Amino acid sequence: MKDDSRLKQKYAILFQHLNEKQRRLAAAADARFFGYGGISRLARASGLSRSTLYQGLKELEGSPAVPKRVRKPGAGRKRIVERTPAILKELESLVDPLTRGDPMSPLRWTSKSTRQLAAALSEQGFPVSHRVVAEMLRQLGYSLQANAKMLEGASHPDRDAQFLYLNRQVRNALAKGRPVISVDTKKKELVGEYRNGGREWQPQGAPEKVNVHDFPEAGVGKAIPYGIYDVGRNLGWVNVGRDHDTASFAVESIRRWWRALGVALYPQAKQLLICADAGGSNGYRTKLWKLELQSLADAAGLEVSVCHLPPGTSKWNKIEHRLFSHISMNWRGRPLVSHEVIVELIGSTTTQSGLRVAAQLDTGAYPTKVQVSDEQMAQVQLRRHRFHGEWNYSIRPRTTLVNRS
Numbered sequence: 001m002k003d004d005s006r007l008k009q010k011y012a013i014l015f016q017h018l019n020e021k022q023r024r025l026a027a028a029a030d031a032r033f034f035g036y037g038g039i040s041r042l043a044r045a046s047g048l049s050r051s052t053l054y055q056g057l058k059e060l061e062g063s064p065a066v067p068k069r070v071r072k073p074g075a076g077r078k079r080i081v082e083r084t085p086a087i088l089k090e091l092e093s094l095v096d097p098l099t100r101g102d103p104m105s106p107l108r109w110t111s112k113s114t115r116q117l118a119a120a121l122s123e124q125g126f127p128v129s130h131r132v133v134a135e136m137l138r139q140l141g142y143s144l145q146a147n148a149k150m151l152e153g154a155s156h157p158d159r160d161a162q163f164l165y166l167n168r169q170v171r172n173a174l175a176k177g178r179p180v181i182s183v184d185t186k187k188k189e190l191v192g193e194y195r196n197g198g199r200e201w202q203p204q205g206a207p208e209k210v211n212v213h214d215f216p217e218a219g220v221g222k223a224i225p226y227g228i229y230d231v232g233r234n235l236g237w238v239n240v241g242r243d244h245d246t247a248s249f250a251v252e253s254i255r256r257w258w259r260a261l262g263v264a265l266y267p268q269a270k271q272l273l274i275c276a277d278a279g280g281s282n283g284y285r286t287k288l289w290k291l292e293l294q295s296l297a298d299a300a301g302l303e304v305s306v307c308h309l310p311p312g313t314s315k316w317n318k319i320e321h322r323l324f325s326h327i328s329m330n331w332r333g334r335p336l337v338s339h340e341v342i343v344e345l346i347g348s349t350t351t352q353s354g355l356r357v358a359a360q361l362d363t364g365a366y367p368t369k370v371q372v373s374d375e376q377m378a379q380v381q382l383r384r385h386r387f388h389g390e391w392n393y394s395i396r397p398r399t400t401l402v403n404r405s
Contacts, residue, residue, distance in 0.1 A: 007045035015046075021059075022048040024048065028056025080128055081136065087126045091136055094120055094376035140217075158388065159310040165387050166275060173273045174232050179266045182275045182319040183254065183282060185245050186225040186238075186327070189336050223342050225327075226253040229319040230261070231275075235356035236323040237261060238346045240339060241366065249366040250281040256360060258300055271303045275318065278311040284391055287372040294380045297397040305394040326351050 007030075015023050027046040031038035031053055043050050077113075080087060094117055114130040114137070121128050124290070137143075156162070173180045226249060237260065238307040241252035264270075276282040282289055297304045311315055331345040341360050346359035385392035 004041060004045040011046045024052055024056040025059060028053050028060055032057060032060065034326065040181055080126075080132060081139075084126060087121065087128065088136060088140065090121060090126060091117065091133065092123060092140055095137070095140075095142070096115045122322065128246065155312060158308045159313065162308075162310040162388060162391060163313075163316075164395050165392065166309070167356060169267070169273060169305070169307050169392075170231065170275065173292075177266075177268075178271050179262055179269055180231040180273045181257070181273070182229040182231055182317055182322070183281060184227060184277055184314070184317050184319045184324070185250070185252070185282075186227055186324050187220050188245070189223045189225070189342065191221055191223050191336055191339060191342070200282070206339060217235075221339075223339055223344070224249070225346065226250055226281075227323050228254060228257040229323045230265070231318060231322075233265065234322070234353065234355050235265075236349070238323075238327070238359040239362050240343055240346070240359060241341060241362045241364070243364065243366045244368050245281045246368060246370070247281050247288035247292055248370070249362070249364075250289065251296055252362070252364065252366075254361070254384070255296050255299070258296075260358065260360070263300070269302065271305060272300075274304065274306045276306060276308055277317055278391070279315045280309045284308045287377055288370055290380050290393075290395065291372050291376055292381060293395050294398070297381075297395050301397055303396050306392070308391040310391070319323055322355070323357065326355060327357070 011023075011027070014026065018026060023046070026041045031042040039050055039053050042053055042064050044345040046053075088171070099269055114133040117137075118128055118130040118133045121133070125158070125204075170180050187377055224243075224245050226239045226241060226245070228239075230236070237257040239249075239256055241251050241253075243249070258272075262272075274282075278284055293304050293306070296302070314320075327346055327349050328351040331342075336342050343359045343361050346357055349355070349357045379398075381396040381398055383394045384390070384394065385394070
């Protein structure tokens, strides 16, 4: 006879936690495992009768009586997003100031790790694991990305601090109902029968024919789209120039937006906040930009505040993701044969999120190399902010006009 002392110890411990049926099934399963003589051996070890073990074998061979679900539908602990819907908005607010990515991609990605974000959420009263943060990021449209060659220069040590400052200025202005616009010049486009990247539906075997080269032809020219994106209302305005991308052209584009849309949408506005890149025609070092903004402030009766993105971060500008990327997708695969076609294609751009865009052709001349004297700059009512006054500043109107159009 085999020594069943270890089996007896096992069942003495196990049976304390099992009901009658569970004891029968556990012992019968072991009896089946031992094969010939298993019933007798398990009867001695477990203290159950042979008939009880035979009944257990029959139950093991039959259909399971235990339901597959232990909990009722909807039972159990709720997901944190269901218990605390505000956590998604809080996570978005943590990520948004530092959001970056390819403006042509519908996905976004964040430079903060999930563990860092989980720690920040916990500090704000939302205890959550980094795994749950990753799930919420995917729900918000973010994705984990590898490195890509997209660097535009050395990073400024106060880069992140400037993004946070800019974001606070935008939030405060929007909370007070003030106009906030993101501005930039879109990539210059050749006008004519030139190849435009992307594809569109055409009859099979009948693609749109374009030139085999991309050399500009005399008399056709180029298009310079300068965009204004209304952050609070999800509205776009594009001034399509034909001459040069200068500071005068940039401010004239903003002036046209104000006359066409801004003054009607914000009739009581006394201040305008502009978010712009650090370089280009609206760069923070450009004297003509500030001089032209003074003219705008005087004519519109607005205090114009400007927050520049830190150097080397032009692709982080909201207008790239919220406006320009959708314009490029709207005209992909279509040759931009004339300025009028470009204006029409821009104006027909829409998104499921409600973006609407208006466009206008600007035939004005904007000469380059315009010199601004120190005497002219001394007339600009410039007030630099305490934090990086070269990037953040306000220009007050020199006169208050009744007619703001």
